[in-house]
Amino acid sequence: MKPPFRQALGIIRQLKQHGYEAYFVGGAVRDLLIGRAIGDVDIATSARPEEVMAIFPKTIDVGSKHGTVVVVHEGTAYEVTTFRTDGDYEDYRRPESVTFVRSLEEDLKRRDFTMNAIAMDENGTVIDPFAGREAIARRLIRTVGKAEERFREDALRMMRAIRFVSQLGFSLAPETKRAVIDNAPLLAHISVERMTMEMEKLLAGPFAGEALSLLAETGLCAYLPGLVGKEEGVRRAAAYRWGWLTAREERWALLCRALDITESRPFLRAWKLPNKVMDETGAILSALEAVPHSDEWTNERLFLAGLKRALSVETVRAAYTGTPPDSSHDELRRRFAALPIKTKAELAVSGKEVIQWIGKPAGPWVKETLYAIWRAVVNGEVENEKERIHAWLTERNRTQGNGC
Numbered sequence: 001m002k003p004p005f006r007q008a009l010g011i012i013r014q015l016k017q018h019g020y021e022a023y024f025v026g027g028a029v030r031d032l033l034i035g036r037a038i039g040d041v042d043i044a045t046s047a048r049p050e051e052v053m054a055i056f057p058k059t060i061d062v063g064s065k066h067g068t069v070v071v072v073h074e075g076t077a078y079e080v081t082t083f084r085t086d087g088d089y090e091d092y093r094r095p096e097s098v099t100f101v102r103s104l105e106e107d108l109k110r111r112d113f114t115m116n117a118i119a120m121d122e123n124g125t126v127i128d129p130f131a132g133r134e135a136i137a138r139r140l141i142r143t144v145g146k147a148e149e150r151f152r153e154d155a156l157r158m159m160r161a162i163r164f165v166s167q168l169g170f171s172l173a174p175e176t177k178r179a180v181i182d183n184a185p186l187l188a189h190i191s192v193e194r195m196t197m198e199m200e201k202l203l204a205g206p207f208a209g210e211a212l213s214l215l216a217e218t219g220l221c222a223y224l225p226g227l228v229g230k231e232e233g234v235r236r237a238a239a240y241r242w243g244w245l246t247a248r249e250e251r252w253a254l255l256c257r258a259l260d261i262t263e264s265r266p267f268l269r270a271w272k273l274p275n276k277v278m279d280e281t282g283a284i285l286s287a288l289e290a291v292p293h294s295d296e297w298t299n300e301r302l303f304l305a306g307l308k309r310a311l312s313v314e315t316v317r318a319a320y321t322g323t324p325p326d327s328s329h330d331e332l333r334r335r336f337a338a339l340p341i342k343t344k345a346e347l348a349v350s351g352k353e354v355i356q357w358i359g360k361p362a363g364p365w366v367k368e369t370l371y372a373i374w375r376a377v378v379n380g381e382v383e384n385e386k387e388r389i390h391a392w393l394t395e396r397n398r399t400q401g402n403g404c
Contacts, residue, residue, distance in 0.1 A: 001124050004028065004038045011043055011056070011073050011080065012122045018055055020047040021083075023104060023119035023127065030115045033126070033136050034168065043071075043080045044119065046102045052080050066098050083107035086153070105129050109144060112157045113164070117144045139170045147179030155186035159198040162214045166205025172214065180218045187223035195224060196271045203251040208242035225270035226261075233259035241319045249280040253316050256285055280309070287313045294328040299339060303378045306343075307336040340377055340384050347374050348386045357390060358397070369393070 001009070005024055015022035022045040031038050045052065049064035058072035067082035084098045085106055101107065104119055104127065111117040114132040126133065135142045141161050143150040151158050158180045161172060172180065187195070202211050214220075216234040221227040227234060237258035245251050252273070256264045264285050268278040287305050291297055294314055302310055310332050311325075318325035341347060351366045358369075373389055376382045382392040 002032065002038060004041050005032075005120070007076060008041045008043065008073065008078055009122055011071055011078055014055055015043075015045050015047055015052070015080075016122070018047070018051075020045050020051070021102075021104060022047070022080075023121055025081075025108070025119045026111075026116055029118045029120045029126070030132070030136070032120070033115075033118065033133060036168075041078060043078055044083055044104065044107055045080055046083050046104075047080075048082050048100055052082070067100060084110070086110050111144055112150055112154075112160060114142050114144055115170075135173070139168075140173045141165065141168075141170050141176060142173035143176050143179070147173075147176045148183065151179055151183045151186065155183065156190045156194050156198065158183065158187060158218075158220060159190075159195060159202075162211045162218070162220070163198045163202045163205070165214060166202045166208045166211035168205075169207040169210070177214075177218065180220065184219040184223060187220055192225055192270070192272050196273065199224070199271070200248060200251070203242065203255065204245075204248070206243055209238040209240065212238040226259075226267040230259050241322060244315055244319050244325065246315070247312060249277055249284060250312050250316050250319075252277065252281045253284040253288070253312075254319050256281065257288070257316065257320060283309060284312050284316060288317060294331075297332065297335070299335070299378045299380075300375060302332065302336055303339055303341075303374075307332065310336070340380070341374065344370075344374055346384070347377065348384045349373065349389050353386070354393070357393065372396070 005028070008024070012022045012024070022043055024041060025044040026042045028038050028041045047055070049061070049067055049069050052069045052071065053059045053061070053064075056071045056073070060070040060072070060077070062068055062070050062079075067084045069080050070077050071080050082100045083102060083104060083106065084100050086098055108117040108119060108127075108129060114130045114135045116132070117130045118132040119127040121127065130144050141164050143157075161176060161180060164170060165172065202208060205211060212234050215224070215227075216231040216238075221231050221234055222229075237255055240254060240258065242251070242254070245254060252268060253264075256267060259267075261267050264282045265278055268281060283305075287301070287309060291301055291313065294317060297310065305313065311329055314325045314328040314332065318328070336342070347370070349370075351362075351370055354366055354369050354373075355362055373382075373393065376392060377384045377389070382388055
């Protein structure tokens with residue numbers, strides 16, 4: 001048994017010693033069968049939440065109403081959830097109630113896709129009542145039971161299905177795909193925050209292009225923030241090299257580029273992204289406009305952007321042009337390393353010193369003068385030494401005759 005499961009075996013065994021059933025479930029089991037890296041290990045049990053908390057000394061009640069308790073075992077936190085069935089769903093999002101049961105199969109029946117409705121016992125024996133392994137072998141995403149019912153219970157499952165396409169490279173089973181098309185309008189009931197979480201995972205997946213094509217093909221685009229009427233742009237985005245991107249801001253910048261969005265902030269705000277992400281995405285897009293070709297980086301533009309952002313700009317450019325970014329990245333690193341200063345904070349003089357030199361009251365002219373100084377330093381017109389900058393500024397003011 002692989003280490004992530006082996007480390008959690010103590011929980012399974014203690015639950016069984018107290019007379020309860022307990023199994024590994026969900027994504028960790030799926031990824032084990034696929035051969036992917038295993039993430040968080042989750043456990044399902046016939047023990048009720050209060051029974052789980054009575055057995056283990058370190059627990060956190062994160063949702064006992066819905067059956068989930070976090071058990072801290074040997075320094076690692078594991079979600080332990082009671083077998084349950086879901087009541088009627090409210091607003092196509094969540095069940096209005098849950099009923100705790102003692103049957104593993106009943107618990108697995110409520111899950112979204114067959115590949116996620118697989119359990120494994122402490123000996124590594126797989127319990128697969130809904131042919132999840134067959135779906136994995138055929139690289140298919142198929143709902144447990146009728147797709148129509150699963151999506152009407154929780155409409156976000158449609159986005160999850162396409163997100164799994166991006167992450168796994170699987171295809172939607174025909175009946176699952178048809179149900180997504182038929183039920184796409186239900187996505188309007190889902191909160192923006194939940195859709196954004198799925199969209200960001202989708203854009204980060206190794207098969208993001210295939211997933212984006214499906215967003216357009218199934219009609220889900222019409223119910224996602226800012227994508228109404230943007231199907232052609234989404235299809236265009238599907239052809240880009242998403243796998244070359246490494247940062248979320250790069251992904252949003254590339255999507256904006258594909259959609260021909262000139263004002264990124266309203267679009268990004270509609271997805272309720274953090275201000276920091278919106279700011280950096282906008283800065284990448286602005287730099288792309290200011291530097292239309294990778295060989296047009298001036299020292300000033302490179303200095304203002306900073307190396308990290310400049311590399312992001314070239315990564316985004318590479319993703320839509322199809323030209324690998326390695327050579328442009330190497331050139332940017334070389335040129336940035338050669339800059340005499342890397343940030344404005346490294347300038348050898350301050351605004352206070354400039355005021356003393358010129359002998360004028362502080363005002364907008366100070367910022368303008370400092371701007372001229374760092375430009376001169378970056379462009380090699382003057383060395384970044386206080387005395388040389390003083391002499392350069394004195395000569396500049398003499399020749400310009402403006403006293404500042």
